[in-house]
Amino acid sequence: MTITFVVNRRSRTLDVPPLARLLDVLRGPLGLTGTKEGCGEGECGSCTVLLDGVPVNACLVVAGQCDGRTVLTVEGLGTENGLSGLQDAFVNEGGAQCGICTPGILMAAHALLAANPRPDESEIRESIAGNVCRCTGYQRIVESIRNAAKGQASREPG
Amino acid sequence: MNPAEVALYPFERPSTLAALCRTLSARAGRKEKTVLLAGGTDWIVERSLVPPEESGDLPLVLDVSRLPEMRGIHVVKERAEIGAAATFLEIRRDPVLSRRAPVLTAMAREVGAIQIQARGTLGGNLATASPAADGAAALMALDADVVLASAHGERRVPMTRFFTGYRATRRAEDEAIVRVEFALPRAGAHQAWRKVGTRAAQAISKVALAAVIELDGGRGVRAGFGMASVAPVTVSLPTVRALGLAASLSSVSDDELDAATRRDIAPIDDLRSTAAYRAHVASALVKNFFQELRTSAAP
Numbered sequence: 001m002t003i004t005f006v007v008n009r010r011s012r013t014l015d016v017p018p019l020a021r022l023l024d025v026l027r028g029p030l031g032l033t034g035t036k037e038g039c040g041e042g043e044c045g046s047c048t049v050l051l052d053g054v055p056v057n058a059c060l061v062v063a064g065q066c067d068g069r070t071v072l073t074v075e076g077l078g079t080e081n082g083l084s085g086l087q088d089a090f091v092n093e094g095g096a097q098c099g100i101c102t103p104g105i106l107m108a109a110h111a112l113l114a115a116n117p118r119p120d121e122s123e124i125r126e127s128i129a130g131n132v133c134r135c136t137g138y139q140r141i142v143e144s145i146r147n148a149a150k151g152q153a154s155r156e157p158g
Numbered sequence: 159m160n161p162a163e164v165a166l167y168p169f170e171r172p173s174t175l176a177a178l179c180r181t182l183s184a185r186a187g188r189k190e191k192t193v194l195l196a197g198g199t200d201w202i203v204e205r206s207l208v209p210p211e212e213s214g215d216l217p218l219v220l221d222v223s224r225l226p227e228m229r230g231i232h233v234v235k236e237r238a239e240i241g242a243a244a245t246f247l248e249i250r251r252d253p254v255l256s257r258r259a260p261v262l263t264a265m266a267r268e269v270g271a272i273q274i275q276a277r278g279t280l281g282g283n284l285a286t287a288s289p290a291a292d293g294a295a296a297l298m299a300l301d302a303d304v305v306l307a308s309a310h311g312e313r314r315v316p317m318t319r320f321f322t323g324y325r326a327t328r329r330a331e332d333e334a335i336v337r338v339e340f341a342l343p344r345a346g347a348h349q350a351w352r353k354v355g356t357r358a359a360q361a362i363s364k365v366a367l368a369a370v371i372e373l374d375g376g377r378g379v380r381a382g383f384g385m386a387s388v389a390p391v392t393v394s395l396p397t398v399r400a401l402g403l404a405a406s407l408s409s410v411s412d413d414e415l416d417a418a419t420r421r422d423i424a425p426i427d428d429l430r431s432t433a434a435y436r437a438h439v440a441s442a443l444v445k446n447f448f449q450e451l452r453t454s455a456a457p
Contacts, residue, residue: 001169018169019219021161021202040161041203043360045273054247054276060202061277062195064169065223108272129359130271 003067007032008076018064022056023047025063026073034074034103038132045131048104049073055108055130074103077110085155086110086148095144097135105131109145117152119145164205167193169219175227175307178220178334183309186332191217194334196228196243197277199270200286227307228281228336231255236342242281242335246293250275258342261368264351265296271360281335287325287391290362294321294392296351298384299368302340306333314339317384321391343380347372348451352443356430363387364431367443371402376455378402387430388423388440395422398444408452412445419444 004013007030016025026032026049038046040059047058050072077084086109089095096102105128112119112127119127124145125138133141172178178194185192195201222228228243231252238259240249249255250266269278269292283293284304294317297304303314306329315328317338322328329335343349350369355361363386372380381402383395397418401410425436 017165019167020165024161024165041206042199042274045271048273051276055273056276057273060198062169062198062202063165064171065195065198065221067171111272126359127272130273 001064001067003063005066005068006070008071008073014063016063018062020063021059022049022051022061022063022066022071023058025066026058026071032073032075036100036103038100038104043132044101044104045108045128046101046104048107048131050107050111053111053114055111057130072107072110074106077106084110085151086113086145089148089151090141090144093140093144093147095136095141097133101131101133101135105133105141109148112145113149113152118149121146159205159208159210161205163210164202167216167219169221171221172225175225175334175336178222178225179307179309179332181218181220182334183332185218186330191215192331193217193219194222194281194285195219196223196279196282197245199274199278200282200288222281222334223279228334233258233342237339238342239337239339240280241337242284243279246270246275246278246280247272249280254342258345259300259340259349261299261349261351261370262296265292265353265366265368268351268353268358269293274360280338284320284327284335284338285329287321287327289324289389289391290366290387291392292353292363292366292386295366295384295386296368297338297340298392298394299349299370299382300340300343301370301380301382302338304335305337305339306330307336308333312336318394318396324390343370344372347380348447348454350447350450352446354439354443362430365425365436365439365443367440367447369447371451373407373451373455376407377405378407383444385423385440385443388425388436390424393422395419395444397421402448407448407455410448415445415448416441 001018026035036046038044042057042060048055049058228241230241232239246266256263280293283291298317302317348371353366366386368384370382371378381399419441425433
């Protein structure tokens with residue numbers, strides 16, 4: 001079936017099997033391999049992308065349901081000139097270790113900060129509760145998101 | 159089946175409920191299988207567990223996730239109507255529900271992490287009919303009706319009668335779950351959601367309790383319960399409910415609550431927990447809720 005949807009601010013029209021996983025459409029025909037497959041059953045959050053601004057597991061979304069929708073992946077966070085403030089905070093704070101979970105966590109955290117620019121720690125932790133990391137112990141990740149929120153606040157016009 | 163095989167299922171997106179019902183009716187008449195797909199948080203995961211189907215026998219997948227008649231949350235004359243395809247995230251963020259049906263808000267917040275909340279629906283929760291369905295437990299406590307639609311019109315089934323056995327419901331092959339409805343508990347009603355699992359997010363319940371009681375002078379005038387993961391179906395704890403409607407709540411003893419809970423559940427050992435632990439936790443959750451009630455009702 002033919003679907004038209006917006007991926008990282010660019011309209012894309014593709015002919016795909018209707019029940020292909022969004023994850024496979026992103027990584028295959030669209031070449032967006034920043035979105036990672038972890039468990040493939042909605043448990044680990046590695047394949048988190050934003051669908052109409054809300055975090056979803058791309059392994060559980062079918063292509064046929066994406067027609068007319070808007071998708072943001074980790075490739076859409078920064079610009080050609082550099083990383084987003086959130087990504088910078090992960091670099092500076094050591095929020096990534098092996099890196100497989102990182103794109104998904106960035107997307108979940110990006111959605112949090114878009115809706116809630118000054119989250120407290122429990123809100124940060126709840127926002128990434130669907131993202132499993134087996135390296136960091138989460139503390140550096142939480143710090144990265146907290147610092148990104150602070151940086152975001154300091155850039156706002158006073 | 160692997161994802162590449164699942165990708166090839168036939169797929170349609172009916173644009174109205176009437177069109178959906180016509181397709182369901184025609185296919186049921188020909189004994190053809192049809193799947194109604196909303197968020198896919200159960201069905202897609204389960205595909206990897208089923209063997210490949212004969213290609214001539216693939217079910218037709220009908221996308222109901224954007225069907226207008228199944229969307230939205232409305233309150234009409236003190237009655238809440240929640241579309242079967244409204245997501246847990248939409249339920250969680252609804253201001254009227256959070257004020258008047260916090261048991262539902264709390265359930266939606268803990269049913270899974272945000273990625274699951276954003277996709278999962280009450281309609282899917284009811285149709286899948288898992289004994290661990292958090293949504294079903296909360297709807298039982300609210301004494302909700304399930305509204306089913308077919309080419310012949312609508313009918314409603316009370317939540318307490320909706321499940322007929324393990325993963326079996328009263329929904330017929332030619333019917334779709336369109337919405338659930340319940341009378342909003344009055345302001346100040348006691349509502350509780352207690353989920354016991356391996357961790358706070360993204361865990362399936364070992365035991366979950368939903369409870370709603372309206373008190374009038376120390377006596378329960380409306381009582382509803384729902385418990386998940388303690389029987390082949392989500393259960394409404396009828397014996398406990400009768401105690402909740404007792405003339406004086408302060409006269410209900412812990413021994414009576416223990417006996418009532420034991421009578422209402424049939425827990426088993428499985429990969430998530432044991433029957434003995436579930437029975438213990440079920441009793442403790444019920445007693446805790448009644449203790450809170452007695453404390454709040456005390457002069």
